[in-house]
Amino acid sequence: MIRIFCFSGTGHSMAVAKFFSESLRTEITDISQETTIPCTKSEISIIVFPVYCGNIPKIVKSVLPKINSKYFVLIATYGRISTGNVLWESARLVKGKVIAAEYVPTGHTYLEEPAEFDDEILKPVLKMIKQPKEIVVKKEIKGILPFIFPNLRSRLGVKINRTSDCNKCALCERSCPMQAISGDKISKRCIRCLRCVKSCPRNALKVTYNPLLKKYIEKYISQK
Template sequence: MSVAVYCFSGAGHSLSVAKRIAERLNAPVCLIGQAAFYGAETAVIVFPVYCQNIPTPVRGFLLSVSAKYVVLIAAYGGISPGNVLREASDCVCGTVIAAAAVPTGHSFLSEPDGGENSFLSPVIERIYRPQKAEIPKLFKNPFSDFFPAWRSRVGVKITCSSQCNDCKICEINCPMHAMHNGRPDEKCIRCLRCIRLCPKGALRFTLRPAVKGYLHKKRKNRLYLFL
């Protein structure tokens, strides 16, 4: 059985999760947006949750996947994954055999990945013994679908300092092609990949009061696993 691990990552949390899965499967990690789907029988797709939604680049990738079996892994910041697993399962044409929402550090709090590993063994066992998973509909804030990208832009400000040397790394690596001269345009989804990759540390982000208040909510840090 051929298995491919695909990952979309901004701040790095979902990439950390994908690497742990890939290590157990002895498979490479293919970055969504940088590698085309090459037709493995089983596709493991790891992605972050933004405002209880699937990131725009991931949604497009899900629609293109033609694998016979699909595993969906959503990395979320410990507050709420929304209904992304059910929504993602509706996007793929293959059979979803496992799905998990894995709590990690929150990208807006600059937290490291928490290293949740309890989902790994049952998911990998299901990969080698595929069977259709039942993914229930989970609660999603009714306001989360109202202009999520706009709300992120309003709530999180990205600035560029004089340390910028115009290396263009942020522009080259932006999944939305939203960076120009170190500044994001209206297409930016605040994935923070540019900040993580900036070699000079010239990019910074600041949070508006409303976002700070949201992030001070009690963290659930719950693992959701569906097989």
């Protein structure tokens, strides 16, 4: 049995998960605070998630050790800036053998780029799934930035505000994977995945980026 688990804020990681879903004809389990992890052991579990500030998103970090599987495929999407060392860190959290681990560059959420990626990167992974064999995920140089108050940097860099278009339908509250929204308040549990913004049918949630953050992202990507 193959299972696919995915955490995706604005759809970039979900696009990659759908590639596996269509290729393997397997459903996707959305990762959130309310996710029920199956008790039965899978043969292979494919985990797809984004890199946030060079780190594994909190929600993914808490779920990885709970997934019961013989083999794991780890897929980390990133906005072409920093991968940190999340594949190595993820491999240490799962309770099973890792048979494939891949970084997939895609559009950057904060630049409102589309969820596009090169599926050629993932075709070798499909072959590894057909013939499972444990691999060693190498530790890479992470640098110091991911260690410097990632949550604080996220809060200072990205602000989410309601506008007068909000009709209090609470769809954003229900869609939040961290259960960070209650009424008009957004708590410190918010990880700036922007799923609430994406889910609002009235575009009543507006994102404001710190000018220095946006300039840094645009400059870094333009040099790639």
